[in-house]
Amino acid sequence: MEGSKKPRLLEEVRRRLRVKHYSLRTETIYIGWIKRFILTNGKRHPRDMGAPDLERFLSTLAVQGQVASSTQNQALSALLFLYREVLGIDLPWMENVVRAKRPRRLPTVLSREEVQALLAQLDGRPWLLVSLLYGTGMRLMECLRLRVKDVDFARNEITVRDGKGGKDRRTVLPKSLVEPLQREVERARLLHADDLLAGFGAVWLPHALARKYPAAPRDFGWQYVFPAVHRTVDPRDGVERRHHFDDGMLSRALKSARLRAGINKPLSAHTLRHSFATHMIEAGYDIRTVQELLGHKDVATTQIYTHVLNRGAGGVMSPLDRCAETPAAYLAAIMSEAGKPAGFRFAVEAAAA
Structure with a gap:
């Protein structure tokens, strides 16, 4: 019977990812790696393959593809999820995998003058988002997923919910951004009111909160501070709702602003986070304070920014x-x-x- 058909493999992968509350971005990445693994092995079913096939696939990524270690780890995580969570197969540790090398690299950091030049080439929402990324040290998606209830204008604080590792933390709200951010919140309020009149207005909530608090999705406090211009159909459940601002639009605005500002360094949204941390340490703030603001689990991660304390190559005089x-x-x-x-x-x- 039609109702008794077993779900296709990738459909079951999606279902398991959503049961475990993985983000939509992670779902897309994992599905992509699983497809690539299957196609590389002649479209064989993963149940008919095992650890040697995974080892060969991952080693090929490192040797022939010359991918970064983070990329190889991403592929490994996707395939381990497939075997452990979907197929119920616990693979032994793959000792024969050729691991991609993880070189120690210093982060790209903009100078204060470069940050000012970059901001001078932006306006509107891209300007506010870039200012917020640099002024708070938030990650890109943490900023875009910011909810109205998590901005405390009275205390000049922003609460970052469900950050990397599923952790919450607080970071500073720059005083210079209070007024622009208040205007953005008011804009979101008017947009939400229009959605409610049109019969929409329910935002997506994580971890089944919508079932626990049925009224919460339409409450203004749960709405995104930076809502998207148009409503779209959510691929997770087929419901039309308003998502947050598109990260691709911000990336394109950053690239264009970098070129107009004459900045030759590679630049992404994460560069602003690196710049925030470095400039905080340069200003004399304690590394533990910076660690808390960034949400790092280990202070060793934050210590990479202390290269500025040693003045760096630009801070010493050549014997010549x-x-x-x-x-x-x-x-x-x-x-x-x-x-x-x-x-x-x-x-x-x-x-x-």
């Missing part, structure tokens, strides 16, 4: 610059050399003058 006679001696030696092109000698003479 301590030799006052070196430039003159160097120029004299060059001028005495024969056979140099006239243009070169002219440039050296000009430099010496």
Whole structure:
């Protein structure tokens, strides 16, 4: 009978992900890796494959694909979820996987002047979002998913709910953003009122809160501070509702602003978080305070920003610059050399003058 048909594999993966309250972004990523794993192995069913096939797939990513360690770990997490949570197969630890190397890299940080130049090229909601990312140290999705009830204008605080690792924390609300953010909240209020009149206005709530508190989805306090321009159909349940501002639009606005500002460093929303942390430590704030504001589980994660305390490569003087006679001696030696092109000698003479 039609009703007794077993769900297809990917449908069952989606169902299990939603039962365990994984985000829609994680669901999309996991489904993508599972599809790639199946196609790479000639469309064989994962139940007919095992640890050697996973080891070969993950090793190929590292050796031939040369992916970053975080990408390989992401693929591993997706496949372990498939086998453990969906197929009920507990795979042994895969000792033969070639692990992608995790190089230690310092984060890209903008100077204060570069932040000012970037903000000068933005306006409207992108300006407010970028200002909030830099001024609070929030992650991109933490900022976009911010609810009205979690902004405390009286105490200049923002409560970040369900951050990385499922943790809540508080961070600072910059005083310079209080008035613009209040205007944004009022804009969200008017938009929500229009949705209610149109028979909509119920926002998505995590962890089955909508069933526990039936009135909460339509309560203004639960609405997004940065709602989307249009309502869309939620792929999780097929209900038309208003989501939050699109992260892709913000990424495009950032890229365009970076080019207009003449900033040559690679720039993403997370760069603003790095800049927040670095500038806080530069200003003399305790590393534990910065750790709490960022929501890091371990202070060792926050310590990567202490490279500014050592002044860095730009804060030391080269021994060459301590030799006052070196430039003159160097120029004299060059001028005495024969056979140099006239243009070169002219440039050296000009430099010496």
